[in-house]
Amino acid sequence: MPIPTELVGSLPRPRKLQDAYQKLDDGAIDVSELKQLQEEAAEDSIKRLEQTGEPLVTDGEQRESSFATYPLTTTLAGTGLAPNLAGDGQYFAIFDDGHHRQLPRLTGGPFRYQTYASEFVEKNKKIATHGVKQAVIAPSMLMLLYPLDDEIEGYSRDQFLSDLVDECEKDIRQCFAAGAERVSVDFTEGRLANKNDSRNPWTGRDMLQDFIDLNNRVMERFSPEERKNIGIHTCPGGDNDSVHSKEVPYEKLLNHMFKINAGYFLIQCASEDDRETVYKLCGENRRDDADGVSQMCFMGVINPLTPDVESPDHVKDELVKAADHIGVEHLGATDDCGFSPFSRDLKPQHGDDPDYARDVAMQKISNRLEGTRMASEELGA
Numbered sequence: 001m002p003i004p005t006e007l008v009g010s011l012p013r014p015r016k017l018q019d020a021y022q023k024l025d026d027g028a029i030d031v032s033e034l035k036q037l038q039e040e041a042a043e044d045s046i047k048r049l050e051q052t053g054e055p056l057v058t059d060g061e062q063r064e065s066s067f068a069t070y071p072l073t074t075t076l077a078g079t080g081l082a083p084n085l086a087g088d089g090q091y092f093a094i095f096d097d098g099h100h101r102q103l104p105r106l107t108g109g110p111f112r113y114q115t116y117a118s119e120f121v122e123k124n125k126k127i128a129t130h131g132v133k134q135a136v137i138a139p140s141m142l143m144l145l146y147p148l149d150d151e152i153e154g155y156s157r158d159q160f161l162s163d164l165v166d167e168c169e170k171d172i173r174q175c176f177a178a179g180a181e182r183v184s185v186d187f188t189e190g191r192l193a194n195k196n197d198s199r200n201p202w203t204g205r206d207m208l209q210d211f212i213d214l215n216n217r218v219m220e221r222f223s224p225e226e227r228k229n230i231g232i233h234t235c236p237g238g239d240n241d242s243v244h245s246k247e248v249p250y251e252k253l254l255n256h257m258f259k260i261n262a263g264y265f266l267i268q269c270a271s272e273d274d275r276e277t278v279y280k281l282c283g284e285n286r287r288d289d290a291d292g293v294s295q296m297c298f299m300g301v302i303n304p305l306t307p308d309v310e311s312p313d314h315v316k317d318e319l320v321k322a323a324d325h326i327g328v329e330h331l332g333a334t335d336d337c338g339f340s341p342f343s344r345d346l347k348p349q350h351g352d353d354p355d356y357a358r359d360v361a362m363q364k365i366s367n368r369l370e371g372t373r374m375a376s377e378e379l380g381a
Contacts, residue, residue: 002376003319003331005369006182006298007049008233008266009135010067010338011060012347012357017041021065021343025077034074038063039123046127052366056133056181059124060339067186067341068092068137071113071171072104076344082114090144091200093192093237093244101239101342106145109155111163118174125179133182134175135233135338139168139218140211141189148202165217172218172230184231184266187215187257188337191236192245194252208252212259219261224292228263231298235268238337241305241349246271254281264296268336269318270303270310276321283325297322298332301371302364304339307350309363315371320378328379333372335364 017037023029045060064070074080078087081104089105117136124132139161146152146160175183193208219227234257237244250272257265265286269278279299286295299322301315315333323331339361340347340354347357375381 001381003328003333003372003379003381004055004296004298005333005372006056006133006184006266007054007058007365008184008335008338009058009061009186010341011045011062011361012340012345012354013060013062013343014041014358015354017062018344018346018354021075025075025079031074031080042120042123043127046124048362049365050129052362053369054365056131057124057128058133058135059120061135061341063120065343066101067135067338068103068141070117071115071137071142071167073114076342078104082112084108084111085145090148090202092141092144092189094197094200095237095239095242095244096246097240097242099240099242103144105147106152106160108152109160109163111145111160111167113167113171116171116174118171118178121175121178121180131181132179133184134180135184135186136168136171136175138185138187138189138211138232139164139214140187142168143210143214144189144202148205161214165214168218169221172222176226176229182229182231184233185215185262186341187211187232187234188237190234190257191248191250191253194248195245208256212256215260220291227261227293230262231264231266232257232260232262233266235300235337238305239342240345241347243305250278251281254278254285258285258287258290258295261291261293262295263290263293264298264332266298266334267300269300270336271300271305275318276325279322279325283327286326286330294330296330296332297326298334299326300336301333302335302368304335304337304361304364305349307357307360309360310367310371312367312371312374315368316374316378319372319375323375323379328381333368333375335368
């Protein structure tokens with residue numbers, strides 16, 4: 001069987017769509033005008049991905065405020081924020097270039113999603129000519145909505161986490177019901193949990209095991225057969241062509257992450273200095289029996305944060321090296337991260353030109369597909 005390959009989810013939004021988010025926040029347009037541009041960008045994303053030969057396509061998350069906040073708000077600035085939330089929550093991350101991304105703050109219960117990702121799947125199925133996948137947010141990210149130290153009067157942390165697990169399960173199940181063939185769960189907070197950044201208090205609270213345990217509370221609600229098609233994506237961030245936790249030793253995450261009982265993992269690797277060690281760690285830590293499912297490692301062979309386009313030969317060579325440690329039967333190929341997880345991202349390493357970055361992304365994806373084909377042939381997969 002050829003080595004499988006899959007994109008993470010997001011693509012750069014066209015500049016006119018990014019401008020529309022700002023105009024909505026400014027009151028210069030109404031939400032119907034934003035939605036029209038979202039639909040145009042989503043359709044263009046699907047069609048261009050299909051032209052590359054990508055086996056499972058997405059809408060590039062063109063309809064989402066971000067990979068993390070799509071259930072909660074229309075824009076990153078808080079236009080259309082869901083009930084029981086305020087805009088002044090804790091930072092999710094402070095990136096190496098100095099910018100930050102902030103989460104809303106939960107003010108009361110019950111916690112409910114305002115938007116489920118199945119809404120995007122339903123629309124994408126009407127456009128796509130073959131299979132679709134969908135990325136969703138992990139409960140471990142959304143647990144940061146609850147104040148770090150304080151209890152919310154009348155709504156305990158335990159009750160919130162129970163509601164959160166219910167909502168995350170519902171989000172995944174509805175994606176499958178709407179026709180998604182695969183659902184990957186974004187877990188970029190995993191590596192960040194070991195950063196201990198004094199400017200961002202939650203990163204110093206040793207929360208990785210709490211994250212893993214919470215994610216497994218969702219996983220345990222799915223059968224092994226279902227979890228074969230539920231993945232976990234990890235990366236050290238990828239916003240405005242910057243990262244938030246790449247300096248954290250990768251083994252602090254990889255020695256624990258595979259305890260999540262998911263069927264496959266989308267693992268950032270292309271931008272690592274020592275990729276061979278990452279392959280080795282993945283091979284050592286992946287499990288043949290993760291509560292009934294054998295885990296696949298989709299290794300990142302494309303770096304979305306640079307305009308330099310990896311050649312198919314480079315992709316092939318990396319996968320051949322990875323197979324030595326992971327085994328070709330457990331190996332897949334992916335990109336390090338979504339190409340633009342947040343709706344406002346001008347891609348500074350791409351000349352502050354998200355439209356150019358969009359074209360580059362398609363070239364990179366095409367070369368990932370060809371390099372994966374070449375590796376499959378060389379390895380006899």
